[in-house]
Structure formats: C-alpha cells, structure tokens
Amino acid sequence: DTAVSQTPKYLVTQMGNDKSIKCEQNLGHDTMYWYKQDSKKFLKIMFSYNNKELIINETVPNRFSPKSPDKAHLNLHINSLELGDSAVYFCASSPTGRGLYGYTFGSGTRLTVV
C-alpha cells in the first residue's frame, strides 16, 4: 500500500502547455511538500502545506501553483511550461514540526519539456 503516491510518473509536454502533477499520502501526516531535483541533482524545496495552509513558498515562478484540497492531497499545477522546468518533482509528507522524523517521499514525476 503506497504511502505517498504521485501521478504521473513521466510527463513529456511541449513548451507553453499547462500541466498538473497529483500527490496523495495515506500516512495521516499534516504536512506535505513539493521538491524539485534539477539536472545537478540538488533537491530544492518549492512549497509546503500544513493542514491545507501554505507555510513555505520558496522563490518559485508564479507559473507554479500548489493546491491542497485536504491534508492528504497536494497537487502542483504549472502554467506556460518552459524548457527550464524539466526536472524530477518529488512530493513528500511528514509529521508536523518533527525535524528528526524525516520525510516520506513519493517516487517522483519526471517532467520533460520539449
């Protein structure tokens, strides 16, 4: 039974298109995240939601808009896709504020913009 699932796993799309990535967790965690892993393999936080409330919003183009309909779901919508958006996007969840417990990550969505 998958703890953090994100769909789709692969996404190939043309520049200028709008796309969404969905994420769901069944762990009962209060906090969910989106991380981006670029070509240099860095994992950088993009957004974090706690109980549907946005708590972290890093310097991300406003073409990226997260949406959390409930605390078990955090979706990522990207408008007007650009070549530089190509990366692997990871969704994750964790118990609130418990720094020692780590994240549970999804398996990632590889986005390729052509």
Place this chain on the structure above:
Amino acid sequence: DQQVKQNSPSLSVQEGRISILNCDYTNSMFDYFLWYKKYPAEGPTFLISISSIKDKNEDGRFTVFLNKSAKHLSLHIVPSQPGDSAVYFCAASAEPNAGKSTFGDGTTLTVKP
C-alpha cells in the same frame, strides 16, 4: 548559497568494509540532520537522523556522527552490502521550520561484491 555540501560525488567500497559518507554545512543554526538513501527511479528514503545536541546516533549498521565545531557530519555503514549501493543525501533543518530541509547534492555509493 549552498548551506549543505557533500564534497564527494562518489564512493566505492568492498562488500563487508566500512562506508563513510561525509557532509559539511555552513549554517550554525541547524538543529536536525538527516540522511536519506535514493535508488534510481525512486524517491529518497529516510535512513537516520541526529539532533544537534547529540554527537552520535546508531541504528543497526548505520551510525551518524555530528561534529558541531567543525560543522561536519558523517554516515558510517558497517558492514557495507551490495544493496547499500545508492545515492545518499544529507539534509538539515532548523527550528522553527523543522520540517523545511536543505539537502546536499548527494554521494553515489557503490558497494562491490
């Protein structure tokens, strides 16, 4: 500004030997340090963590050491097994945003049979 650095992109060790993965950080305000393991086409998996008030934490074959004065932590795996071959990320976070982790860029460990 890269606050968490893993200066060794790769490490190769023989099965049964010790693997030592290193991580340096610059932010003295970090309260928690974590290690993750990542296999290809999967998300990172949490391995072990340590609070800044400790200098060692052990879990089975994995031990994390923290040297606050040097702003350095290391992950020891002993004995190393072929299944340990993966990319290892260190991460750190600070209160009050303990949930916001800053990651290093990873070290690829290869354990040879």
